[in-house]
Amino acid sequence: MQKMLGLARFAALMSSLLASGSALAYTGAKWNLPEGVTEISHEVHGLHMMVFWICVVIGVVVFGAMFYSVFAHRKSKGAVAAKFHESTTVEIIWTAIPFFILVAMAIPAAATLVKMDDTRNADLSIKVTGYQWKWQYEYVGEDVSYFSTLAKTSNKARQLQSGVDVNTVDNYLVDVDNPLVLPVGKKIRFLITSNDVIHAWWVSQIAVKKDAIPGYINEVWTKIDEPGTFRGVCAELCGRDHGFMPIVVKALPEDEFKAWLAEKKGGGEQVAAAATTSVMPAAATMTDAAPAAEAPVEVAAVTPAPAAAAPAAAAGKSKEDLVAHGEKVYKGNCAACHQVTGAGMPPTFPALVGSKVATGPKAGAIAQVLKGKNMMPPFSQLSDDDIAGVLTYVASSWGNKGEIVQAADVAAARK
């Protein structure tokens, strides 16, 4: 009976392996590289299949000879060992043939590489900045900039022993709150950099993978042929939540993209001033550190901070409520560096216990969370409630005795 169950399970596994299209939300591929939606991605897929089939043919010949020998030339079948042990002719032939096969492979590969390298004449430039552990997208020259983080549903389900069945979460781990929206049919140039450690921005279906390195601005381009949603991930180990900073690209027809961009600009105006300063430190660090960077990075960027509009809780919350809420925010956003104990990991990550900023006037603490400092990225994408909670939690934990922060204080500071 046990065996039967095992077999049934095996059969189910096999059938699910063979089934295509089910739950392939991520790249749409199960066994192989996706063909993707750009000219380059098609070429890359073509190269991949070409090398693959060359390897298969060589493999069939070499392994065919080897296994024929294994079966035919065995002592138990009465085989007597031959005496030959060299042949200059044969050795020259099997040195030369692979060489020419390699040349045949290298030519189309080099051609594609040259194409990928040509980032000139782009219609739109997007600056992509990696943070531990989220992405920031700035539409260069368009006054639009925002953060993109793991979707809340995925984030909840991915906690250790969360009790959530991840199979029920839509696009588990490959969904974000704010996708990168791009127009179809336009040449888009990405300027990729990082604020802290090295990340890599990878979307398989547009065949773009580039490291995001602090102090560098890497250029790469794409031109998407068809509208759709394309998902990717951070591909370079970047610390604790490396597996939890996905990328979602939403490609729209040009008119829809323009409408989206206009709306995004309009919605951002009210908080423009505050948000500009909130993003500036990162941009400033970048230019300081990147003498070779010729890209226009000092663009006044705008964070619309959609979650910032806190409901009319203007009266303020009790300290206990703030602390309870803040503890959760702290564990989700701050503890990786400052540690659950608040002790940090000096000198890189300062302790919050007895910290001057954390226990000092609330204005300073709010400013640091909104703007970031040194290694600390800005957290302006958190809601006013979250920031109020977390600052109150920090100010009143581990023996700290600082001020209570209300959502209204944060909202005021954003202005």
Add this chain to the structure above:
Amino acid sequence: MAHTDHTTHLHDDHAHHGPEKGIMRWIKTTNHKDLGTLYLVFAFTMFFIGGLMSLVIRAELFHPGLQFVHPEFFNSMTTLHALVMIFGGVMPAFTGLANWMVPMQIGCSDLALPRINNWGFWILPFAFALLLSTLFMPSGGPAGGWTMYPPLVLQMGEGFPFLIFAVHLMGISSITGAINVAVTILNMRAPGMTLLKMPLFCWTWLITAYLLIATMPVLAGAVTMLLTDRYFGTSFFTASGGGDPVLFQHVFWFFGHPEVYILILPAFGVVSTIIPTFARKTLFGYDSMVYATASIAFLSFIVWAHHMFTVGMPLAGELFFMFSTMLIAVPTGVKVFNWVATMWRGSMTFETPMLFAVAFVFLFTIGGFSGLMLAMAPVDFQYHDTYFVVAHFHYVLVPGAVFSILAGVYYWIPKWTGRMYSEFWGKTHFWLSAVFINITFFPQHFLGLAGMQRRVPDYAVQFTDFNEISTIGAFGFFVSQFIFIFNMLRCMSKSGVPATDRVWEGAHGLEWTVPSPAPYHTFEVPPYVGDDETSNLHDTAKAH
């Protein structure tokens, strides 16, 4: 007369004393056979520890969602798994084989620098004690990957200097071992054994030794710069201080790529020794094997940046490293063709060492194919840092390097212990290993191509099936290795059928001319390198 007797007596005393008794034998020993044993026991202990870490990784990846460990701990498992397996497992195992076999294959009594040999080994337990002790620190073990890329590695907690000093110690140990092998091979070959009459295992180790001596100091330099960046205010790799994080990657991979060949060249030597024995036929193309090994070693110094295609190098750089990397396929292909040609029209039997050697040729070549695919820079952008890469380097390292170590131990342990292992359990071990290793790593090709990135504790649900299969394979492979351990312990405890001196019908080489088990001291008088022992190793016999 009396005087002469006296000196003879003293000489005999000195020359034929046995090992010390008890634990001090192992601590004080300068005997190449004792140290070979120590290296191998240490290596298999590390394989066990590193294997346990891989089981933590595979258990967590059995299903999507986090079941067992936090992401930080998962990251330190992947980091330590790599460091332990590379520096604690594969490298010491090959040094152990070199300790045992190089003097016996070239006909000298011991390595040239026996005390350094002792020192080189006894550094290792301290190095790994330092490294693994970080797991018990509040901030945990190193979690930035074995490649130790800054700035991430600089975020490590108080265990950071332990990591750096552990790497320093491993490097010192490797360098001492390498110098010892190189000096021994160049100076202590038996009269008549010219370089081109040497067994290929000695040749590949000689070249490996040069790679080690050339690259280990580079690694030491790189990690020292990390240390000063962290504690002494330098900014070698810190962008905000005018440094360059990519510089570290260049320096690291200038060490790291030759390191890949350090891990595989001795394996080529082992396989080139075993296949002729069981095919009862001379190795095909001995000279071209030597030249191919040397070419691979040379090329390994000019391909390092193919590990870094995505960092944003200039086009010319990417083209250069793509072309040079593809070139490696030529000498590697020559080796594979030569092995197949050696088997061709031989008179083969398939004892356990041969099974592992044939599996090596087959599975290593699959790893070579994926390596060729990875060499294509535009496509590498898609493969880089995915499970495709994980599958690739595990194919060359496990059914590659590790299978050759297993093959070598099965092949030579009758000589070491004087007892045959159990052929039945050897073959069982082989088939279980060969099946499970493919169950473990083959599906990872599909995972990587379909979009699963490396070094993550959790994944999108579409990857569940292949991850389940891979985990089942990993546990099966791990458990199967205990068959090997018990089979070897059986030999070491002197049970089992006594081995003959020749051991294998088709075996040639000086090591088979000494009794089984090999006496504590061998070749105190240099042997005569006769035609019968070398003519079957390669084609220089006609020169006589």
